[in-house]
Amino acid sequence: MNNEPHQSPRNILPDCIIPALALAFTVYYLTTITEVPWISQASAIVVSGLLLLSILAFVIRSIWRIRRHQETLQITAIFRDLSAYRAINLKRLALLLLTIAYVWLIDSFGFTLTTFVFVFSGIVLLSTLANWKNALIVSLSCSVIGYIVFIYFFKTRFPEGPIEHWLKGIL
Amino acid sequence: MGPDLSVFLGLIADTLGYWWVIIPATILGIVVGAIPGFSAANTIIILLPITLTMEPATGMIFMVSLYTSSRLGAGIPAILVNIPGTAGAAATPLDGYPMAVAGRGQQALAISFTSSVAAGLITTVAAIILIPWLSQVAFHLHSVEMIVVMLFGISLIATISAEDKIKGLIAGFFGLMIGYIGADVVYEAPRGSFGFLELYDKVPLIPALVGLFAISEAFVVIERSSILSKQGEIDQKQAGWGPTFEGIRETLVHWKEVIWTSLLGLVIGVIPGAGAAIASFVAYQQSRLMSKTPELYGTGHVPGLIAPESANNGVTSGTLIPLLIIGVPGGATAAIMAVVLEYHGVNFGPDLFDTQPMIAYGSFTAMLVTYVLLGLMILPLTRYFSHVMVVPTVYMAPILIAFTLVGSFVPRAYIFDMGVAIVFGIIGYIARRTGYHVAAILIGVILGPLLENYFLRALRISQGDLGVLFSSTIGNILWVLLLLSLVAPGMKRYFALSRVNRKKTGSD
Numbered sequence: 001m002n003n004e005p006h007q008s009p010r011n012i013l014p015d016c017i018i019p020a021l022a023l024a025f026t027v028y029y030l031t032t033i034t035e036v037p038w039i040s041q042a043s044a045i046v047v048s049g050l051l052l053l054s055i056l057a058f059v060i061r062s063i064w065r066i067r068r069h070q071e072t073l074q075i076t077a078i079f080r081d082l083s084a085y086r087a088i089n090l091k092r093l094a095l096l097l098l099t100i101a102y103v104w105l106i107d108s109f110g111f112t113l114t115t116f117v118f119v120f121s122g123i124v125l126l127s128t129l130a131n132w133k134n135a136l137i138v139s140l141s142c143s144v145i146g147y148i149v150f151i152y153f154f155k156t157r158f159p160e161g162p163i164e165h166w167l168k169g170i171l
Numbered sequence: 172m173g174p175d176l177s178v179f180l181g182l183i184a185d186t187l188g189y190w191w192v193i194i195p196a197t198i199l200g201i202v203v204g205a206i207p208g209f210s211a212a213n214t215i216i217i218l219l220p221i222t223l224t225m226e227p228a229t230g231m232i233f234m235v236s237l238y239t240s241s242r243l244g245a246g247i248p249a250i251l252v253n254i255p256g257t258a259g260a261a262a263t264p265l266d267g268y269p270m271a272v273a274g275r276g277q278q279a280l281a282i283s284f285t286s287s288v289a290a291g292l293i294t295t296v297a298a299i300i301l302i303p304w305l306s307q308v309a310f311h312l313h314s315v316e317m318i319v320v321m322l323f324g325i326s327l328i329a330t331i332s333a334e335d336k337i338k339g340l341i342a343g344f345f346g347l348m349i350g351y352i353g354a355d356v357v358y359e360a361p362r363g364s365f366g367f368l369e370l371y372d373k374v375p376l377i378p379a380l381v382g383l384f385a386i387s388e389a390f391v392v393i394e395r396s397s398i399l400s401k402q403g404e405i406d407q408k409q410a411g412w413g414p415t416f417e418g419i420r421e422t423l424v425h426w427k428e429v430i431w432t433s434l435l436g437l438v439i440g441v442i443p444g445a446g447a448a449i450a451s452f453v454a455y456q457q458s459r460l461m462s463k464t465p466e467l468y469g470t471g472h473v474p475g476l477i478a479p480e481s482a483n484n485g486v487t488s489g490t491l492i493p494l495l496i497i498g499v500p501g502g503a504t505a506a507i508m509a510v511v512l513e514y515h516g517v518n519f520g521p522d523l524f525d526t527q528p529m530i531a532y533g534s535f536t537a538m539l540v541t542y543v544l545l546g547l548m549i550l551p552l553t554r555y556f557s558h559v560m561v562v563p564t565v566y567m568a569p570i571l572i573a574f575t576l577v578g579s580f581v582p583r584a585y586i587f588d589m590g591v592a593i594v595f596g597i598i599g600y601i602a603r604r605t606g607y608h609v610a611a612i613l614i615g616v617i618l619g620p621l622l623e624n625y626f627l628r629a630l631r632i633s634q635g636d637l638g639v640l641f642s643s644t645i646g647n648i649l650w651v652l653l654l655l656s657l658v659a660p661g662m663k664r665y666f667a668l669s670r671v672n673r674k675k676t677g678s679d
Contacts, residue, residue, distance in 0.1 A: 022345035029363035036360035043623045051344035103589040122569025
């Protein structure tokens with residue numbers, strides 16, 4: 001996205017994502033407060049009004065800058081940027097999917113096992129498979145230290161799975 | 172109220188006799204403060220079976236030491252990896268992290284620790300001396316006054332968005348809207364919760380913090396081999412003890428900043444429900460406002476680190492005052508302390524200072540001893556803590572994600588909250604990449620619900636009359652101060668420009 005300095009007009013399409021998200025959420029939010037007492041609406045209506053004004057100011061400024069050729073709106077430029085940094089963006093996407101999988105699986109497999117697999121896979125993903133020995137040591141240390149400190153000593157409410165249940169039985 | 176010097180020194184000596192409680196509590200506090208999700212409140216709850224079996228004074232000293240040191244510990248990840256350990260440290264990375272990236276992490280830690288310890292000592296002594304007056308503060312600050320105090324904190328959104336005000340405002344108002352998710356405090360009407368029961372009780376703060384700071388940071392840093400800049404890596408390798416002493420010296424040079432921001436934290440801490448987050452945001456905003464070099468804030472400027480760290484440690488002693496005097500806890504940790512003391516049959520009120528001085532004054536002397544101990548223990552560790560930054564990002568990113576995600580699970584034990592952290596992580600990543608300040612979003616998420624609660628209470632009391640916002644003398648004074656603080660930077664710039672123009676005209 002904004003990874004490199006631009007001499008030519010700056011593509012501001014990525015900059016529109018946050019205002020678009022904010023606008024969509026605000027519209028949704030306002031639809032959920034139509035039937036609540038006005039006192040419950042008041043604060044949100046004031047803030048949503050201010051948010052919409054800020055977005056309007058952003059739009060007006062962008063139009064003004066586009067007309068002066070300082071900024072541009074190009075969807076193709078996004079793909080160009082993404083492909084220019086293809087390797088790191090693929091790694092980032094894979095790490096995100098790995099993170100989602102971590103959250104998905106931790107409830108069934110527990111903290112210790114899931115953290116070991118996640119940290120090991122994450123390190124291998126971000127470096128190379130040749131780094132598997134270091135990845136193994138680090139991920140094993142993380143899950144074992146995490147278990148000893150947080151689950152065994154502090155009795156913290158971490159997600160539990162087969163390893164935690166097994167260790168609970170023998171310790 | 173107020174002990175004479177000999178009694179006070181006797182209490183200090185008695186407190187020192189509890190070293191066997193204070194030292195482990197201090198170490199534990201630093202650790203739990205440094206991990207997002209593991210606040211002092213959570214830890215005291217986990218350790219309740221132990222605390223409840225202790226003598227009341229021992230239990231109180233244990234809890235106070237843990238609470239005090241956790242406040243200081245929260246600044247460590249905020250500076251080194253841009254992840255505040257608690258919401259109270261959310262303003263710390265604004266200047267702490269840029270210092271760390273530039274290879275001045277050790278110095279930044281020394282500044283953070285020195286200002287925290289100094290602020291803690293100053294405000295604890297001030298609290299002991301001023302208890303009769305400070306206990307009145309909460310009586311004079313009602314919903315209306317608190318609305319203005321919240322707005323002081325929220326105005327920081329505009330301050331930290333100096334590079335692009337419009338983007339800063341969008342981020343801040345977006346955060347406020349997210350903060351309004353959930354049931355309101357008066358009518359319990361669920362709003363904007365996407366049908367998730369887990370969001371009825373507002374957006375959970377720790378997952379939001381973890382997502383916006385930790386997850387998004389992890390996705391950004393994987394582009395580089397190290398968090399440090401190239402020069403930073405060189406400086407870090409060559410660093411000896413010099414940066415620690417330099418950090419201590421820099422803090423002492425800014426002693427006025429330490430004093431006034433810590434006292435600001437003390438006063439805000441006395442107000443039930445206000446807390447360290449609002450204190451640190453207000454202190455940062457006011458520090459920048461009064462600075463002769465406001466443009467340096469956000470770039471690794473020393474007063475920008477001192478202000479929030481001093482203020483959030485000033486809050487610590489403040490929260491105990493309403494608890495001990497009127498039995499109303501100033502925050503979540505103080506509420507748990509109240510539960511423990513009530514279990515032991517301790518009656519709160521001014522009499523407590525005469526009947527059980529080891530609990531009443533002992534809480535403050537325990538703070539003093541803890542802060543002295545913290546200073547001695549933690550400053551030598553700055554050199555070693557800062558080595559965290561040389562860990563390659565290929566190891567750092569997965570570890571950060573795993574532990575902070577689990578940290579976001581801990582407060583409520585919902586897997587849902589880990590999902591919330593990922594959603595905020597994606598929002599935070601997009602925001603960072605496109606020039607929106609994640610701190611502005613977080614300020615909104617933290618202060619939005621607080622602002623709305625006070626606003627709803629004020630309207631409820633006045634039966635819907637908006638005139639209530641301008642109905643109190645203290646409130647009106649605060650409104651004027653808020654207005655002045657908003658227009659002052661513009662006025663300063665205008666007068667400076669006029670002076671330059673006049674000089675130019677004169678020389679022509």
